[in-house]
Amino acid sequence: MSSETNRRKSAVDATVEKHAVAASPPPVPAWFQGGFHTFLGSYLRRHFHSIALHREGWQPSSLDANSQGSAGPLIVYANHPSWWDPLIGHYVNLQLFKPRQFYAPIDAIALEKYRVFAKLGFYGVDLSSHSGAAAFLQSSLTILNHPRTSLWITPEGRFCDARDDTAALMPGLPHLCTKLTSGAVVPMALEYLFWEERLPECLIRFGEPLRPSEHTGVSKQNWAHLLTDSLRKTQRQLAADCIGRDASKFAPVLRGRSGAGGLYDVMRAIKSRATGKRFRPEHGDKLQ
Secondary structure, three states, rough: OOHHHHHHHHHHHHHHHHHHHOOOOOOHHHHHHHHHHHHHHHHHHHHOOOEEEEEEOOOOOOOOOOOOOOOEEEEEEEOOOOOOHHHHHHHHHHHHHOOOOOEEEEHHHHHHHOOOHHHHEEEEEEOHHHHHHHHHHHHHHHOOOOOOEEEOOOOOOOOOOOOOOOOOOOOOOHHOEEEOOOEEEEEEEEEEEEOOOOOOEEEEEEEEEEOOHOOOOOOHHHHHHHHHHHHHHHHHOOOOHHOOOOHHHHHEEEEEEOOOOHHHHHHHHHHHHHHHOOOOOOOOOOOO
């Protein structure tokens, strides 16, 4: 890279960081988000048997004053297996990282179509251009420079099978990590699968956080390796337990609907009451 290119890059970075410190994160109306959270819990219960967190992986409860401070910068980055991922992220943030405010980048064109998302912490990005990449850095640093926020990113940039570990991560996240000096960057693996119920399970495992304070001066390329290795390792660990189907390794974050539903379950309930037995709608005994 030429000295002129380096000079321009440094100038752009300095401008981005200056604006990020001075600005405020996008506003999120508390009344609107509160209503959304009420809807979201009900919506997820209708569509999932459970959302459950691996008991042996890193736990959000350990994000305390002994690990850079509970108000320090936090990035959660995940694989991107389905349409559900942003909603799952919003719900998990509410349940496990409260009171941090959820923020997440979203394609700028998609945000134009679904403007309501802007009131829920989503902000538009266009990473196909240099100006778009600079705007992503500026917006993200603005968010991370304020206390009690969390930034949720799916750096694969496209939908990928939960067990596909071949996709390269997009460069925005590694570049962002080079700008941090504290906080935590946490890998999160997601899988959606069917076990014993009509509705699917959403299973989650967090990997060990990467600490920017321990990687000062690390290049963007090396950050990319660190981020990729940590996420793929976490995905492989989750996949092994998904295949093993051992529900005891997971703690429910949300309990959804069980049983066949409809008239069939009504008749089963009537029969149970008539025989003096407790009605259990579940087909199996996993994640109850």
